[in-house]
Amino acid sequence: MRQDQQLRDQLSKLMRCGQAFTSLQEVLGDIQAADAGKTVKNLPYTLWQIIEHMRIALYDILEFSRDPGYKSPTWPDGYWPEEYAPANQAALEASVQKIRAGVETMVTMVQDPANDLFEPFAHGNGQNLLREAMLVAEHNAYHLGEIVLFRRLLGKWK
Template identity: 55%
Template sequence: MNQNQEIRNQLIKLLEGGIAYQPIEELLKDITADEAGKSISHLPYTIWQLLEHMRITLYDILEFCQNPDYQYLKWPDDYWPKEVAPADQETLDKCIAEIKTGIQTMIKLVQDPANDLFKTFSHGEGQTLMREALLVAEHTAYHTGEVIVLRRLLGTWE
């Protein structure tokens, strides 16, 4: 196996999770809309706000990677939801499903040998697919960890 393919394989493992922590499917299962909208004293966000932020950011990164006419979002306003809770369970479930789908889309981009991991995007500021894949993995892991801490504080995670 060549180094390029080994790098792709390692990126995919990182995006899937399950090496240093459980896969995202396990970490985000069984969250209820009620739980997702509960506030914790001294924390500025709810589980819903973290999940929706993860989804928005993930799809922004994917849009950047796939669209040469990409338009930057305004930080932080466009990246964080105003609502503290999902409208209902269906909205929450859709958000979580879209996070999983978005990660699979990034995996497909990384898997495709036609996509150069190290070529800078013409519409960016030095970003590469490798950097964006690492960003997705790091951002997802970071905020998923926060979701788990919130669930523990709410008593809904063991």
């Protein structure tokens, strides 16, 4: 039982970020809507599009993990917003808050001992909660790194 809880705790830390990379809160916490819609030469997306992509992908993973009847969006169009910028600061903050809440929902799922981390989902192709939790952490880490670099190119990172 001790090893099982240690694994759940480590997965939770990994998803919450901040061990080997900058935390979600620090990277996303002070982005302004005006900056979120700016473009950078040779990059095909804006900060807003990356943030929304993170939110959409996170909820796709969550819903797949908890709803056998869930249908994923069409790749790639369903995972990326068409809009280059948020409608306003409130829309940006709502998206960031949904990312935070989604991570916490996955942490709750991982921490629930009734959820077997290793049992393949009946509706998948061998995926299990362990794999999906690691996917959340990996996907978020990748895009948080992109956001830091993007913000540096905009001159909006310390």
